[in-house]
Amino acid sequence: MKLLKRATQYTTTTFYSPTSRGYFKKFSIGSKSCFFSTSSEEPELMNFMNYLDSLKNFEKSGVPKGAGTDSDDGFDLGRMNRLMDRLGNPHSKFKTVHIAGTKGKGSTAAFLSSILRAEGYSVGCYTSPHIKTIRERMNVGRLNRPVSAKALNCLFHKIKGVLDEAIRLENGCITHFEVLTAMAFALFAQNHVDIAVIEAGLGGARDATNIISSSGLAASVITTIGEEHTAALGGSLETIAMAKSGIIKYGRPVVSAYDAGIRATINGLSMFNDRPCQSCDIIVQAERDLKLSIELLDVKLCMIGNHQLHNALTATCAALCLRDQGGYLMLSYFLSGFREEHFWRAEIFLMNG
Known part of the structure; x- marks a missing residue:
């Protein structure tokens, strides 16, 4: 359980690599980091992508129970x-x-x-x-x-x-x-x-x-x-x-x-x-x-x-x-x-x- 809890406490940063002409994401969990390639967004969208990465993304994290219903549990x-x-x-x-x-x-x-x-x-x-x-x-x-x-x-x-x-x-x-x-x-x-x-x-x-x-x-x-x-x-x-x-x-x-x-x-x-x-x-x-x-x-x-x-x-x-x-x-x-x-x-x- 501790491992799972810790794994959810990560940060991401999107950056552009001129060499590979593509975007990469940096995943950081504590002192550990890993990198993987993302879509080939244009360099001028780097700030926008980083801005989006700073926001809650339910497409990646999963949608909470009942969040899509027209009820008290639903999105605001x-x-x-x-x-x-x-x-x-x-x-x-x-x-x-x-x-x-x-x-x-x-x-x-x-x-x-x-x-x-x-x-x-x-x-x-x-x-x-x-x-x-x-x-x-x-x-x-x-x-x-x-x-x-x-x-x-x-x-x-x-x-x-x-x-x-x-x-x-x-x-x-x-x-x-x-x-x-x-x-x-x-x-x-x-x-x-x-x-x-x-x-x-x-x-x-x-x-x-x-x-x-x-x-x-x-x-x-x-x-x-x-x-x-x-x-x-x-x-x-x-x-x-x-x-x-x-x-x-x-x-x-x-x-x-x-x-x-x-x-x-x-x-x-x-x-x-x-x-x-x-x-x-x-x-x-x-x-x-x-x-x-x-x-x-x-x-x-x-x-x-x-x-x-x-x-x-x-x-x-x-x-x-x-x-x-x-x-x-x-x-x-x-x-x-x-x-x-x-x-x-x-x-x-x-x-x-």
Whole structure:
């Protein structure tokens, strides 16, 4: 027990090696240190990476029990709201599609973003985690490319004073993910995006991304529900569904992929006294619709795996929701969006598998 306790008391420092042209982390436990290579971040991001390393990172340490539930054990969403208020509430400057679920969130976000970009919209897409570089989490503009190191570095130094003050006022409790999420919203507002596609990190109800008001929400999307991060999300499939359905806002459209967990999602909705008990506006049933959709659209998806067809359909339904709200989306742009979903996303799936 002493050894385990001591092993958790470590410090990390990120530094850049000009010789190897890459980043390394230094792990220190007492007087002992070890080094390992991290992603190939650009030198100008070194200060930003060190700043992030100084914050609590639940992606690495693990999420506390019940932290993703809408309860007293859940993350403090008020902290994120206060941070955004100090930044001028950049998330209120554009409409947002908010995506939660156990599997397929990132792929659905990528497909939807691609459809919207093919139509000519400027899109901000925020996903997590990343594989090679932290820049992968934020795509902005009309091209499907990660934010540049220069733009991210400039934004960091522009708002660093606000972040420092917020961390001080919150007694150091602001997290790695909260800072990244705040920066994504600030980046999208700075670039005057037409719409943002935001993937929830964990659950939904108490996730740092769940600060979007009903008036700012274009649609909520819930992908497949499964037993992952069970302890952090309440311990059962129903509580997981409840946590993820926390992104649903009163009177706003809901798109949901169909799976065994969807009934639990709907049951979970009825347990929120302050939320409407409603079925999903659109239900994607892969076993019924996939073959027909492939024959009609004749689309070859760049992403790898049959499950991506299901994600593509979910993204299509979300795009149709946006069209019904006044957005003009033609069939040709759906096709283009699927075909043009860039190969760096496929590469991530290959590396991850």
